[in-house]
Amino acid sequence: MKKLLLVFVLTSSFGFSQDFITLNTVPFEAEDSSFYIKEVIDVRDIKNLGMHHNLNGERVILKLGPEAPDAIMAFMNRSLIQTPNKKGIYLKINTLNLQNTRRNTEEIISRATVDLSFCEKKKGHLKELFRMVRNEDQVFAASILGFTKTIEDEFKSHEQRIRAALEYAVLAFIEHQQDSAENNVTHFEGSSQGEAVSNSLNRWYNIIEYRQILTSTYHKGWALGYTGFLDNNKSFIIPYELNLEFYDVKEDFARREGFEFVDATMLRPGIFGYKKVFPGVYGAVGINVPLGFEVKRRLDTDDDIYKFLIGIGASQGLKIIPWKKYGMVLGIEFFQQIQNSEIFTRDVGLEFSVGFNF
Amino acid sequence: MNTPRHILGFLLLTGLSLFSQNRLNAQEFSKSGLTKSWRLEKYYEEGEYYPPEKNEVKDYFQFNPDMTFTALMEGELFKGTWMLNTNGAYIEIKYSTGELDKLRIKWLGEHSLVVIFDADYYRYTEVHYLSIKP
Incomplete structure (x- = not known):
């Protein structure tokens, strides 16, 4: 019984279910092509389209149905009609997959990548005539506050992006063949053989963090924050940040100034910038506008005094994201701020943060 | 009043509208249908139509059969392939x-011809063109 349970646990955690995508092929204009597709050969290492959320929000392995060679053969046969005077071309699938990621707080991007080699057979060996890598990208409006795992329009159009990428590659090959014969206008650019093209979309990070002030001149406290950003290896990253901060002015200092307590709740909108130093390590700088309310009570009275707080702040720090997909996030930050509080107007300190990304 | 004839008429109408809707969803495009001159008519965004700006009133797209195009966008002339x-x-x-x-x-x-320029800031605006009679 225990063994059975173990097997069940293992299969349920490793055995993802599969979903199939069917191509709703539309014939395209390739009447002047001098070839047809004789055979489709799938040379991909991983023979699926990748892991994605299906319409029920479950994470599944997406595959073409029927299997990729048959599905692509059927796609090609609709437009590249076989006649005796046409040349038989062997098509190698080097890459065929789907990706998607958030690109900002309002949009997601979905990509179908196709990398095809058009080959002829000479003395029993395949000789590559032309290679085309095509990314079909499409952007969808999807606010981050929607919280849905699948955007229906995006999921349903996966098959169209695959079709579009396949068609694009074939049209490019047709032009390539005509181009070598006569001098026509050229539109497409083929991909040179063996060229390392990065087709991966940058990853979007969602981070929820707890921040704790380690040391500061006048106040102590903590904050909860959300950070969302699109990773980039080279350029400056502008993340979206939202922090809700709770702090008390240090008691001895408050008493010295004649108060029983001074508390504050703040929001901290601002502009931040990250720069990747090493994989997983980001330098972070920011300027922000602390906005919030201060509640204080003078010694020997029972009345709370409320005050609207506004100021300006700056921060410099490091953020460490050791695991890309899910996991712990660590950070450390120096901060400086000026605000209109009567108790203290300037403060500097050091803050530590711990959180998780998903 | 002939009821059966009315029912028949109604059924035919619904059938026709369903058929045309189906056609709309699976519209197939051809190169020959595009090889024309198209002048900018209007924009459509968030449920409202907008006329072209002053510098756009003469804007057009001309797709040629040899796969070249000329276009006037914001009064500026562009050439290339399509x-x-x-x-x-x-x-x-x-x-x-x-x-x-x-x-x-x-x-x-x-x-x-109704298109959407797939680029940031333009992605949510439909651009409507009308064919120019040769």
Whole structure:
């Protein structure tokens, strides 16, 4: 019984279910092509389209149905009609997959990548005539506050992006063949053989963090924050940040100034910038506008005094994201701020943060 | 009043409208349907139509059968090549500078063309063109 349970646990955690995508092929204009597709050969290492959320929000392995060679053969046969005077071309699938990621707080991007080699057979060996890598990208409006795992329009159009990428590659090959014969206008650019093209979309990070002030001149406290950003290896990253901060002015200092307590709740909108130093390590700088309310009570009275707080702040720090997909996030930050509080107007300190990304 | 005839008429009408809706969803595009001159008519965004700006009133697209195009955008003349991706339902234009634009086709009729420029800030605006009679 225990063994059975173990097997069940293992299969349920490793055995993802599969979903199939069917191509709703539309014939395209390739009447002047001098070839047809004789055979489709799938040379991909991983023979699926990748892991994605299906319409029920479950994470599944997406595959073409029927299997990729048959599905692509059927796609090609609709437009590249076989006649005796046409040349038989062997098509190698080097890459065929789907990706998607958030690109900002309002949009997601979905990509179908196709990398095809058009080959002829000479003395029993395949000789590559032309290679085309095509990314079909499409952007969808999807606010981050929607919280849905699948955007229906995006999921349903996966098959169209695959079709579009396949068609694009074939049209490019047709032009390539005509181009070598006569001098026509050229539109497409083929991909040179063996060229390392990065087709991966940058990853979007969602981070929820707890921040704790380690040391500061006048106040102590903590904050909860959300950070969302699109990773980039080279350029400056502008993340979206939202922090809700709770702090008390240090008691001895408050008493010295004649108060029983001074508390504050703040929001901290601002502009931040990250720069990747090493994989997983980001330098972070920011300027922000602390906005919030201060509640204080003078010694020997029972009345709370409320005050609207506004100021300006700056921060410099490091953020460490050791695991890309899910996991712990660590950070450390120096901060400086000026605000209109009567108790203290300037403060500097050091803050530590711990959180998780998903 | 002939009730059965009315019912028949009603059924025919619904059938026709269902059929035309079906056609609308699976519209197929052809190169020959595009090789015309199209003048900018209006924009459509968030439920409202907008006329072209002052510097855009003469804007047009001309797709030639030899796969070249000329276009006037914001009064500026552009040239280059174009291709139609039937399965992707888009036109890709390549300017003589080498830059690319993707025009997603929302509708292609005998006299009208509706596209969306697939680029940031333009992605949620439909651009309506009318064919110019030769």
